[in-house]
Amino acid sequence: MAVNESARQDLFLATPWMNASGTLGFLPPPRWSFPAEMGAFITNPISLRPRHPARERAVLEYPGGFLLHSGLPNPGLRACLNRFAARWAKSSLPTWLHLLVQNPSEAREMAQAVEGLDGVMVLEIGIPSDLPGKDAIEMVSAACAELPVVLNLPLNRAGEDWLGLLPSTGVSAISLGAPRGALLLDQSTLLHGRLYGPALLPLALGAVISLQRLAIPVIAAGGIYSVSDGEALLSAGACAVQVDAALWKPWINLL
Amino acid sequence: MPLGSITLLEVTLQPEGIAGIFACPPEMRPGAGQYLLASAPGFPEPFPTALFTFAYQDGRLTTAPPLPATWTAGMTIAARGPLGTGFDLPSVARHVSLAGLGGSTARLQLLAAQALAQEASVVLFAATPPPELPDEVEVLPLEELPGALAWADYLALDVPLSHLGSLPDRLRLKPGESPSCRIEVLVYTTMPCGGAADCGVCAVPARSGSAPVWKYACKDGPVFGWEEIAWQ
Numbered sequence: 431m432a433v434n435e436s437a438r439q440d441l442f443l444a445t446p447w448m449n450a451s452g453t454l455g456f457l458p459p460p461r462w463s464f465p466a467e468m469g470a471f472i473t474n475p476i477s478l479r480p481r482h483p484a485r486e487r488a489v490l491e492y493p494g495g496f497l498l499h500s501g502l503p504n505p506g507l508r509a510c511l512n513r514f515a516a517r518w519a520k521s522s523l524p525t526w527l528h529l530l531v532q533n534p535s536e537a538r539e540m541a542q543a544v545e546g547l548d549g550v551m552v553l554e555i556g557i558p559s560d561l562p563g564k565d566a567i568e569m570v571s572a573a574c575a576e577l578p579v580v581l582n583l584p585l586n587r588a589g590e591d592w593l594g595l596l597p598s599t600g601v602s603a604i605s606l607g608a609p610r611g612a613l614l615l616d617q618s619t620l621l622h623g624r625l626y627g628p629a630l631l632p633l634a635l636g637a638v639i640s641l642q643r644l645a646i647p648v649i650a651a652g653g654i655y656s657v658s659d660g661e662a663l664l665s666a667g668a669c670a671v672q673v674d675a676a677l678w679k680p681w682i683n684l685l
Numbered sequence: 686m687p688l689g690s691i692t693l694l695e696v697t698l699q700p701e702g703i704a705g706i707f708a709c710p711p712e713m714r715p716g717a718g719q720y721l722l723a724s725a726p727g728f729p730e731p732f733p734t735a736l737f738t739f740a741y742q743d744g745r746l747t748t749a750p751p752l753p754a755t756w757t758a759g760m761t762i763a764a765r766g767p768l769g770t771g772f773d774l775p776s777v778a779r780h781v782s783l784a785g786l787g788g789s790t791a792r793l794q795l796l797a798a799q800a801l802a803q804e805a806s807v808v809l810f811a812a813t814p815p816p817e818l819p820d821e822v823e824v825l826p827l828e829e830l831p832g833a834l835a836w837a838d839y840l841a842l843d844v845p846l847s848h849l850g851s852l853p854d855r856l857r858l859k860p861g862e863s864p865s866c867r868i869e870v871l872v873y874t875t876m877p878c879g880g881a882a883d884c885g886v887c888a889v890p891a892r893s894g895s896a897p898v899w900k901y902a903c904k905d906g907p908v909f910g911w912e913e914i915a916w917q
Contacts, residue, residue, distance in 0.1 A: 452882060
């Protein structure tokens with residue numbers, strides 16, 4: 431546990447609780463009502479160039495969760511820096527930037543572009559969901575420079591062998607991202623997307639335990655819908671937790 | 686915007702699904718076309734439900750269907766809102782048409798009441814007349830909707846996002862043709878984040894001047910002026 435405390439310090443986390451990328455937009459929220467104190471803010475995914483919403487964007491609910499396919503729209507790195515960098519600098523919370531990279535050269539270019547920004551303390555690198563491990567290693571290596579780098583890994587990939595090469599890249603931590611899945615949109619269309627919901631908690635716990643083999647700090651996410659869910663992941667060895675879609679619920683104390 | 690609680694007093698079954706009657710403070714009441722984002726603490730819904738107003742009187746909010754099937758009378762529901770941009774019925778409108786193109790007209794009911802209150806004639810285009818419709822509202826089949834453009838000075842539509850692209854055809858408007866009356870469109874789609882995340886799943890192709898942009902139903906809408914939407 432002391433190792434996790436040290437990892438949190440290295441990642442500028444005052445508490446082990448934060449949002450997951452894609453859940454609170456590009457700026458720290460004026461109010462965080464989830465009943466655990468927020469230790470850092472992480473932005474929506476930011477790509478080098480602007481991304482438009484997916485043509486077949488949809489939310490498909492299933493028992494225990496939902497599939498979200500949005501295309502991860504964002505205005506691109508340059509526009510994000512123009513619009514949001516001043517607010518990140520003024521935020522009382524450390525800001526983590528989630529960078530959505532497609533290849534090592536993009537990873538290097540984006541990491542260099544954000545170095546030295548006030549308030550930006552950590553880079554979380556999101557990789558294409560089906561990216562071969564060898565390429566993922568190259569991307570993470572390319573992003574590692576001044577700022578601590580966290581690899582955001584879809585939690586269904588936590589058992590893959592290539593992760594054994596991660597410690598050599600200089601990466602500071604692995605964060606678990608939403609796993610990918612597919613559901614029928616209609617009788618002839620299969621929709622692929624990110625999965626969220628309470629049913630993911632056992633998978634997240636399994637992934638945290640599996641990733642202990644790497645001796646890299648793990649930031650857990652998936653299925654956290656209460657403080658006790660997050661505490662279970664912390665007890666399983668995670669150094670921090672990212673709350674995702676549960677943050678969209680109106681959290682009030684009804685007692 | 687307020688964050689608070691509402692109490693589910695009664696669950697009703699309507700032709701379009703389950704609806705609810707809530708004790709709701711006035712400051713949380715959604716205007717016509719606005720919504721509350723609500724969830725039942727301790728229940729396993731993975732994201733909150735958008736509640737639209739069907740009617741509001743004396744602190745009792747009747748919502749349009751649907752309601753989560755797990756919610757029961759007596760439950761305290763956490764809610765955020767009112768959220769979004771609602772309908773803006775012109776005070777001078779005297780011929781008001783309403784139409785639900787996704788099978789529901791319940792989200793237009795409050796607007797119908799407001800139009801009647803300002804002594805407008807109201808025509809509702811619907812496949813089947815909704816319950817509790819005031820007698821003064823004339824109901825016409827959806828096939829006659831294009832005729833509304835000639836009669837109405839204000840037309841409010843409730844359209845699923847997936848049907849939005851075909852709307853000009855439904856109104857028999859030629860590409861690029863502007864309608865002859867003011868039109869507002871409630872773009873109905875799932876809005877899981879309620880504007881908190883800019884998640885993009887409710888994105889609507891829109892215009893800012895002549896430039897194409899994306900607007901989000903959850904925070905820029907769900908009601909859009911006809912001229913805001915990019916129709917081609």
